[in-house]
Amino acid sequence: MTNNQNNCDPHMNSSAKVYIIVALTFILLLLAYYLPPIAIGGYSLRQVDVLSDIAPAAPSKPAATTPAPPRAEPQRKPWKEEWPAGVVPITDYGEDSTQGMNHFYSLLLDKKLDRPVRIAYYSDSFVEGDIMLADLRHLLQAEFGGQGVGWVDMMPGFNDQRLTVQEKTSGWTRHAVVDKKDFKSSLMGPSQAYYTLAAGTASTSVYNVGAKQYASQWERTTVYLKAPRGAQVSVEGAGSSRLNASPRVQEATFAAGRDGRARVQVSTTVGSVTAFGMALEGRRGVVLDNLGMRGIPGFTVADIPDDNLADFARLRPCDLVVLQFGLNALETCKSDKFCKHYMAYFKRAIAKFRRHYPGVSILIVGVSDAQQRSAGGLRTMPQVAKLTAYQQQLAASEKAAFISMQALMGGEGSMQRYVAKGWAEKDYKHINYRGGAAVARNFYMSIKGGLDNYRRKKTAGY
Template identity: 35%
Template sequence: MKNYLSRTFILTLLVVVALLGLHFLPAITINGYTLRRVNLLSDVEVKEPEPELLDTVPLPPPVKPAFVDTCKTGLTCIEDYADSTQRGMKPFYEALSHVSQRPVRIAYFGDSFIEADILTGDLRDLLQARYGGCGVGFVDITSNTHGFRQTVRHNFGGWRTRGILDSLGYDPARLGLSGHYFIPREGAYVEAQTPKVSRGRLDSCEVATIFFENKGPVTLTTTVNGVDGEPRTVEGNGRLQKLDCTGNIKRVRWTVNRADTATFYGFAMDGRTGIAVDNFGVRSSSGLTMRSIPMSRLRQFNAYRPYDLIVLQFGLNVATPRGSNYDGYERGMLTVIEHLKEAFPQAGILVVGVGDREHKDEEGNLRTMPGVKNLIRYQQTIAAKAGVAFWNLYDAMGGEGSIRRMVQAKPAQANLDYTHINFHGGKVLAKQLYETLIYGKEQYDKRKAYENEQ
């Protein structure tokens, strides 16, 4: 019988040599994911800490008001870079002083981090509990998250949906505030009712409104709390229009009896006073497409639904693992902010930085993407250049490794993609933002009193 021991030894030696050689090859990246490098000695070698990616953007200059704010321990405070036009937090804080006389509205734009009303739903609950108000605010006619959204039961049928992220087949001139528009067939309907689980101020609303644009007549039947109203016909004028119903509304349904040339945009459930928070979460959005929404339509929405604060929370679809240059994104977002300033001249604007996002490094270890940290610097610079406010969500989450800790929490507060929070995590971060807003309002009132005494 032949002795194969020597051959086995040679084969093993060749495999070890090959694996050691693979260790010296550069890391391979496929579709943004870096494959783990081969390292036979990973369990015994002493690891040096991975060097941080150098910051490529200088910090914006600090704001130096006459009254110096001090941030309360445990909070990540808002940094307000407002110039003489006062487009930071002042419009919102001033509006809160009149919340018992009129609605104070927040438009919260973002990506999949906030879709299905994650974070914004709990922020709305907290603000309405303190300042009053009711209802879920603005909702698109159709939604791909309606099945698991917890703040409204939403049903619909008979609609064609078009959106700003569609690769083809949509008309940019018809885009609405959310970046979508909806075309009805005869008999199309949309229905909303209170959540399955009681959420206090969401259990009913006082005003329900549907928004549309039409060149010819539109006939709608509105059903409130199961009682059909008389069909109402609205003549066309080629501009944004709305149809309201009022009362103690727990369930509302609009049915399209006739709409030959109409484009629909969404509906809203609100109070006559108090806080309204509108969630505009668009999956895969970088925020840059907001430049494409026609100025005329934004202004028409502002006439019906003026906002006191516009929040812009993007970045998940912009950050790359080793990204260090986001100059193009900075230019684009500055254009977006100017677009919104012109359309909503009364609104304050708050840029929220991207949250923690982790990836596997070359050794297979989960670490915060260095590119995320650079993007946050850019977002802070965007706010400073635009003269608006900035909130560092990454710091509020806990900084380096925070999304991993949220995944490991009991119950889990984030998903296993180490990118997105879940409803539990949304509640935690909403409380952080709520307390920051309340503290900012208190500091604003103190500063205002101080300045009046001078």
């Protein structure tokens, strides 16, 4: 028997080898598809894909798109105020509609407002007897309407020689912040004073002296007092009103003053009464209250009791608070330490007014020009510039408004010119009624200029 079974056919062995080589090659090529990209000499080799001709085409990816840049809103140019030549600008540091002078300006333009626009002017002897304020009030009321002098204390004192109204009183006991005894700051009203009646009857008669047209008559006489055990209030010829017992400030309003006079009587038979004053005003227009006090630097404005101020805010809203002080602090305002300490009191006062009168406008008025004698003659006191700078910084930090009284008077050295014209006293610190009239005209033009800027700004959409 032959041994053929042990010897394979050579043709069959050759075919098998070919198939094995092809299969191995195919497998290697398939594995090569999964190799990472290979680069030689900076050139990337093409990926091996033996199935590319028979594999279904992969769905094409949408082409990447670059998003359009966001549309830029047109940039508005910063608002630029315009002030007429010769008009002293009111620098407004308020940043929105609730700060600076915006609230006050908006109400001056509000034809639907059903109450007066009220200004509370806090100052020192610069405005004693309605100096400057009588004329400023007259100009504002001529432009925007309004009647009466506004606030009048229950007894004459600081304003006992007003150009506008005079008073006669009986039965009251006066307590003011400048009094050294029998004064309690926890009891004072917005004018930094209060008046007491232990029992019986007290009266205050007020009558115009005809110096200013719009202040010589008024539509309403309103009395403000506290009567813990109740009280009877009457105005001659206008009736009477019974106030119930209450620890809070109350008001009694009468249609009296059209003839330029009003006689108020307050009576109590049980307990005491603490009165603050009365308001002589019209139903609309502008009311300017003179809340000045002779001899004070202004520290005590911040001490007006919160409960009393809250009651007055409820009964008699205020729209612009003006703070003009410094005349009685010039001699001591020589160091930065004192000036910073001084400004801290006004920061407290501003915070208090804003707390009780939301949105109220605040205007800081820089100290007036004041002169002293030196070896070279009369010179403006160097403290004027220093204090004015601190007052302007105060306005900026508190987002209030600022105007320079020295600038309203005509700048440095203006007091000497006022004295030469007979517009100021020879102490070179206090103006008189003629000087006050000149300053009032300038002040009025500044308010008008500020209002015009406000109107144009709103029209332009700012």
